Amino acid sequence: xxxxxxERLRENTREEIKTIARKHMQEQGTAAISLRAIARDxxxxxxxxxxxYPSHDELVTALIVDAFNALADTMEQADSSQPRESYGNRLxxxxxxxxxxxxxxxxxxxxxYGNPIPGYHAPREITVPAVIRGFRVVVGILAEAMANxxxxxxxxxxxxxPHVSAHMIEIIKHYGYNISLxxxxxxxxxxVKMHGMIMLELFHHTPAVVGxxxxxxxxxxxxxxxxxxxxxx
Amino acid sequence: xxxxxxERLRENTREEIKTIARKHMQEQGTAAISLRAIARDxxxxxxxxxxxYPSHDELVTALIVDAFNALADTMEQADSSQPRESYGNRLxxxxxxxxxxxxxxxxxxxxxYGNPIPGYHAPREITVPAVIRGFRVVVGILAEAMANxxxxxxxxxxxxxPHVSAHMIEIIKHYGYNISLxxxxxxxxxxVKMHGMIMLELFHHTPAVVGxxxxxxxxxxxxxxxxxxxxxx
DNA sequence: CACAATAATTTACAGTGTACACAAAAATAT
DNA sequence: ATATTTTTGTGTACACTGTAAATTATTGTG
Numbered sequence: 380x381x382x383x384x385x386e387r388l389r390e391n392t393r394e395e396i397k398t399i400a401r402k403h404m405q406e407q408g409t410a411a412i413s414l415r416a417i418a419r420d421x422x423x424x425x426x427x428x429x430x431x432y433p434s435h436d437e438l439v440t441a442l443i444v445d446a447f448n449a450l451a452d453t454m455e456q457a458d459s460s461q462p463r464e465s466y467g468n469r470l471x472x473x474x475x476x477x478x479x480x481x482x483x484x485x486x487x488x489x490x491x492y493g494n495p496i497p498g499y500h501a502p503r504e505i506t507v508p509a510v511i512r513g514f515r516v517v518v519g520i521l522a523e524a525m526a527n528x529x530x531x532x533x534x535x536x537x538x539x540x541p542h543v544s545a546h547m548i549e550i551i552k553h554y555g556y557n558i559s560l561x562x563x564x565x566x567x568x569x570x571v572k573m574h575g576m577i578m579l580e581l582f583h584h585t586p587a588v589v590g591x592x593x594x595x596x597x598x599x600x601x602x603x604x605x606x607x608x609x610x611x612x
Numbered sequence: 613x614x615x616x617x618x619e620r621l622r623e624n625t626r627e628e629i630k631t632i633a634r635k636h637m638q639e640q641g642t643a644a645i646s647l648r649a650i651a652r653d654x655x656x657x658x659x660x661x662x663x664x665y666p667s668h669d670e671l672v673t674a675l676i677v678d679a680f681n682a683l684a685d686t687m688e689q690a691d692s693s694q695p696r697e698s699y700g701n702r703l704x705x706x707x708x709x710x711x712x713x714x715x716x717x718x719x720x721x722x723x724x725y726g727n728p729i730p731g732y733h734a735p736r737e738i739t740v741p742a743v744i745r746g747f748r749v750v751v752g753i754l755a756e757a758m759a760n761x762x763x764x765x766x767x768x769x770x771x772x773x774p775h776v777s778a779h780m781i782e783i784i785k786h787y788g789y790n791i792s793l794x795x796x797x798x799x800x801x802x803x804v805k806m807h808g809m810i811m812l813e814l815f816h817h818t819p820a821v822v823g824x825x826x827x828x829x830x831x832x833x834x835x836x837x838x839x840x841x842x843x844x845x
Numbered sequence: 846c847a848c849a850a851t852a853a854t855t856t857a858c859a860g861t862g863t864a865c866a867c868a869a870a871a872a873t874a875t
Numbered sequence: 876a877t878a879t880t881t882t883t884g885t886g887t888a889c890a891c892t893g894t895a896a897a898t899t900a901t902t903g904t905g
Contacts, residue, residue: 494727546823575808590779
């Protein structure tokens with residue numbers, strides 16, 4: 380599908396707007412994305428900007444989608460950097476890349492996983508598919524490991540809680556994941572811890588306690604991999 | 613120290629302002645704390661409000677301190693609800709109370725642990741001591757368990773990362789915690805996971821995946837307790 | 846070239862935080 | 876009780892925000 384000259388220019392401007400918005404939110408936080416400030420920086424009138432994004436919220440949504448995709452890209456890339464059969468290493472690589480991305484793009488990460496911007500509510504139908512993409516990477520690795528008999532959950536994860544299990548089985552069906560309950564649960568459990576570390580580091584709560592956040596992270600995610608019974612090669 | 617009539621009135625007004633601010637942020641998010649809106653609700657002029665809090669930031673700081681203290685109160689109370697020697701149960705109770713409080717006061721929790729409010733930066737010298745209070749509860753339990761020889765970290769936590777260990781030993785000294793490295797590390801490691809779960813639940817990311825967030829939480833924190841080698845009675 | 850579509854501007858309104866000058870009220874000193 | 880000082884509240888003003896409407900300028904197409 381080929382774009383007309385006008386459509387190309389339009390796309391360019393939309394991209395430029397997002398770029399400046401990203402710059403602003405990196406400098407002043409996600410809630411400081413101001414249409415007026417963006418317009419000023421571009422040498423445009425505010426209202427002209429509304430031709431490209433009909434509202435502040437629409438712009439934010441676009442930024443969120445971009446961020447989710449960039450994160451998923453990073454994860455996919457990290458996964459494919461490791462030999463296919465080294466499931467533990469693949470998982471490690473993905474988790475390391477996840478943190479790396481968060482630290483290099485703190486504003487984007489906050490935009491995705493932090494406080495909602497005042498008055499803004501992310502439309503589920505847009506964000507959910509974007510989250511799924513990243514999660515699918517993790518699920519994929521665990522599923523493969525499972526299929527090859529390399530997944531051996533530690534004792535503590537042999538008997539999973541009933542309601543959660545039932546619900547996850549539904550989810551697996553619904554999204555057509557090629558995976559069984561155990562790896563799915565381990566994936567979520569690991570994700571949650573990873574998320575906690577990153578969130579606390581991002582908001583400067585852990586560094587003071589932990590000293591070396593990266594070492595801490597590495598150690599903890601190594602244990603996550605071990606808990607899943609995967610080996611590092 | 614007794615307060616004069618004027619000082620009492622002043623305190624009252626300051627409290628009333630915070631109460632209304634809390635109401636607003638519960639309804640519209642932490643970034644929607646507006647001095648003008650508060651003044652309107654109180655039948656005051658905006659500028660009169662400045663007599664009580666010299667700026668928007670000062671008010672936010674006051675709210676943050678209150679929130680930290682309320683959370684710490686809840687944790688302390690939960691701890692003291694369990695028999696002294698049941699260290700596992702005490703830890704469980706504290707962690708359950710932590711989540712409970714977060715769910716019942718989502719706005720306050722976001723205020724503390726979520727995105728910074730645009731343009732606002734919490735003054736360390738005020739917030740750090742407030743965080744410490746809550747953390748001290750957890751550390752206390754682990755220290756007691758350690759002293760009574762009931763703390764047996766699982767295999768994965770026998771060899772801790774060097775830099776983090778060194779830093780934590782410094783922290784322990786600095787804050788005068790009566791605790792050794794292992795329980796300290798386990799405390800942080802558990803805290804991080806707990807935080808991840810709560811954060812994701814609060815921003816509506818887990819419920820969809822997990823179905824029953826409370827059951828999930830209970831299961832995971834039980835495993836945290838087990839990892840520390842503590843038993844539930 | 847004419848017409849339609851698109852882009853940009855001007856003007857306007859309601860909201861925000863905060864600084865300053867001034868008036869009212871209350872507490873304190875004489 | 877009166878005068879003085881301290882505290883509290885008001886009014887005005889400025890610079891900023893998002894967004895709606897009407898209008899003008901620019902561009903692409905028949």
